[in-house]
Amino acid sequence: MKRGRILGLAAAISLAAGGTIVWAQADDDGTFAGALWEEIAGLRLVGDDALGAVPYAREGQAHGETLVTLQSTVTINGVTGAVLVKRSYGEGATRDGIIAHPNDNLENVTVMFQREAGYDPANGDWFWAMYAPDGMVGAMDGMTMAGRVGMCSGCHAAAPGGDYIFLHDGLPAR
Numbered sequence: 001m002k003r004g005r006i007l008g009l010a011a012a013i014s015l016a017a018g019g020t021i022v023w024a025q026a027d028d029d030g031t032f033a034g035a036l037w038e039e040i041a042g043l044r045l046v047g048d049d050a051l052g053a054v055p056y057a058r059e060g061q062a063h064g065e066t067l068v069t070l071q072s073t074v075t076i077n078g079v080t081g082a083v084l085v086k087r088s089y090g091e092g093a094t095r096d097g098i099i100a101h102p103n104d105n106l107e108n109v110t111v112m113f114q115r116e117a118g119y120d121p122a123n124g125d126w127f128w129a130m131y132a133p134d135g136m137v138g139a140m141d142g143m144t145m146a147g148r149v150g151m152c153s154g155c156h157a158a159a160p161g162g163d164y165i166f167l168h169d170g171l172p173a174r
């Protein structure tokens, strides 16, 4: 069931992209993505103990209309880098509800983690992943949505500052 929901959400993202995004490889079998989820759950950015945070509204973009975005630094398999975590909320989500119960109406979690130089130099060395609220890795067309996901990097390449981050230009471009 969860996987089916993820499929639908993934389609929603590519539709928002206007069909112009070409899938490259999505090469993680879920192992690295699983380790990444454990780290961000440990920091309480996601998971059963997720911290409440003040959401903001967006209209007409890929990730939905009610969002929480959090940033930290994590180490996965000896690689330390910036991690950005986006929680996308669905219908029924309210500001106070999200602050009090961060997993209610949570539709999906998308994460970008900047790996070591050389991981994916053409795309800023970012590792991309999309999860169901319980941490299950998303899949689409038989591919996990984790690793060098062309759909994610293809759109994020347009972010100002050359760092693949839309919300700020706080990291140097690679």
Ligand code: HEC
Binding pocket: 013, 014, 016, 017, 021, 058, 061, 062, 063, 067, 069, 084, 085, 086, 110, 111, 112, 128, 129, 130, 145, 149, 151, 152, 153, 155, 156, 159, 164, 165, 166, 167, 168
């Ligand atoms: C069609 C374009 C598009 C696609 C495809 C897309 N994103 Fe985004 N993403 C955005 C936009 C626009 C923002 C800024 C949203 C906001 O205002 O919070 C964003 C924000 C984010 C953020 C917060 C950091 C930032 O850049 O501001 C993360 C994390 C993220 N996206 C992950 C992903 C992942 C993982 C995928 C692939 C599964 C993905 N995105 C696919 C457009 C896209």
